[in-house]
Amino acid sequence: xxxxxxxxxxxxxxxxxxxxxxxxxxxxxxxxxxxxxxxxxxxxxxxxxxxxxxxxxxxxxxxxxxxxxxxxxxxxxxxxxxxxxxxxxxxxxxxxxxxxxxxxxxxxxxxxxxxxxxxxxxxxxxxxxxxxxxxxxxxxxxxxxxxxxxxxxxxxxxxxxxxxxxxxxxxxxxxxxxxxxxxxxxxxxxxxxxxxxxxxxxxxxxxxxxxxxxxxxxxxxxxxxxxxxxxxxxxxxxxxxxxxxxxxxxxxxxxxxxxxxxxxxxxxxxxxxxxxxxxxxxxxxxxxxxxxxxxxxxxxxxxxxxxxxxxxxxxxxxxxxxxxxxxxxxxxxxxxxxxxxxxxxxxxxxxxxxxxxxxxxxxxxxxxxxxxxxxxxxxxxxxxxxxxxxxxxxxxxxxxxxxxxxxxxx
Ligand SMILES: Nc1nc2c(c(=O)[nH]1)N[C@H]1C(S)=C(S)[C@@H](COP(=O)(O)O)O[C@H]1N2
Ligand SMILES: [Mo]
Numbered sequence: 088x089x090x091x092x093x094x095x096x097x098x099x100x101x102x103x104x105x106x107x108x109x110x111x112x113x114x115x116x117x118x119x120x121x122x123x124x125x126x127x128x129x130x131x132x133x134x135x136x137x138x139x140x141x142x143x144x145x146x147x148x149x150x151x152x153x154x155x156x157x158x159x160x161x162x163x164x165x166x167x168x169x170x171x172x173x174x175x176x177x178x179x180x181x182x183x184x185x186x187x188x189x190x191x192x193x194x195x196x197x198x199x200x201x202x203x204x205x206x207x208x209x210x211x212x213x214x215x216x217x218x219x220x221x222x223x224x225x226x227x228x229x230x231x232x233x234x235x236x237x238x239x240x241x242x243x244x245x246x247x248x249x250x251x252x253x254x255x256x257x258x259x260x261x262x263x264x265x266x267x268x269x270x271x272x273x274x275x276x277x278x279x280x281x282x283x284x285x286x287x288x289x290x291x292x293x294x295x296x297x298x299x300x301x302x303x304x305x306x307x308x309x310x311x312x313x314x315x316x317x318x319x320x321x322x323x324x325x326x327x328x329x330x331x332x333x334x335x336x337x338x339x340x341x342x343x344x345x346x347x348x349x350x351x352x353x354x355x356x357x358x359x360x361x362x363x364x365x366x367x368x369x370x371x372x373x374x375x376x377x378x379x380x381x382x383x384x385x386x387x388x389x390x391x392x393x394x395x396x397x398x399x400x401x402x403x404x405x406x407x408x409x410x411x412x413x414x415x416x417x418x419x420x421x422x423x424x425x426x427x428x429x430x431x432x433x434x435x436x437x438x439x440x441x442x443x444x445x446x447x448x449x450x451x452x453x454x455x456x457x458x459x460x461x462x463x464x465x466x467x468x469x470x471x472x473x474x475x476x477x478x479x480x481x482x483x484x485x486x487x488x489x490x491x492x493x494x495x496x497x
Contacts, residue, residue, distance in 0.1 A: 090436040158186035163249030167383040172431040174252035181314045185285030188334040192318040201339035204269025217259040223430045225253040229327035229475035239493040243382040248375040253431040258303035274340040282336035290344035325400030325429040326368040359470035370400030373478040374451035385489035393436040399453035404432040406452040413446030413496040445485035
């Protein structure tokens, strides 16, 4: 079954054939509909707009057995139901260790201290007087796909890959603020701390902090959502989500890392020989087919759009391959638009599905020459005791009925 081989002409011919088959007049055309014969709701019916009621299934969801307490849990982005690359604000997955802090922006302060010439305490108004930038970046939790280390578990890309969002951030460069405070010679690390009940904190090497990190106060054009760290969050492009401190209140410079909970007992990767990898910051290249997928089965045979997302914490996506037979044969998918560094890329493959069983896979390549590995290749090196950094190739079994299941091939 070749991808992308038959052009638009064939697809349109198939559509015309379906239409011509209709014997009886279509009531959807000849019957006057309610929405066309009476006035609709007026403006400002919803002062803050919400999606159509027919889209009510497109929501963040959590997994009962992963949720001991809602305040220290995760909800997942419904990737299977989204188009394009930008995640709508209301659908961004959430990961909190101590619940959502409810912060009055007028009372919020950002303190910068430690190895600086001039310690600073900034209000949001102070930050908003500094030069601003807008950048689109993906954020992936290092634990995304973490439940799949020992085999296929969760039936849906919302659950296997949905600790992922891609947002346009507005804010100031972290370097602007650090340079204003004056970095003292010998300072090598930055500690970022949240104002939430978890006081979540992480150590970040200074070169990264000065390279592309941002202090963001807006996402997709509006103020950050409380769930995403209102009124201020750290943006650490390409690096694991845990470092993107939400409700950011403190930055401290020092000459050594802090070895906090989130970089010692958590967010380290246990290897087969009992040692642990630590400071595994970068998110390696990864991809997933979002449709078809378990929550987005195929409606029927014929023209079918296979679509998905690819990303890399090292740079830009350069190519995505698709396999229909569990990785034996690969064909290049069509990357849509120009792919930008450290942001999600959307890929497509148009094909004609004849109803045969498929083992669908996607494989991402980035501009450093890195290729997304198979899960078996990852396990060979990393063992099966890991939680974090599972960027292995995902397999979806498409049954002749169009239903889709999370499986593994070896
Ligand atoms: N202050 C604070 N920052 C935090 C967290 C937190 O619990 N508290 N969770 C971290 C984790 S583990 C992840 S994956 C991301 C999740 O960001 P999101 O909720 O916008 O998806 O935020 C990070 N920043
Ligand atoms: Mo995370």
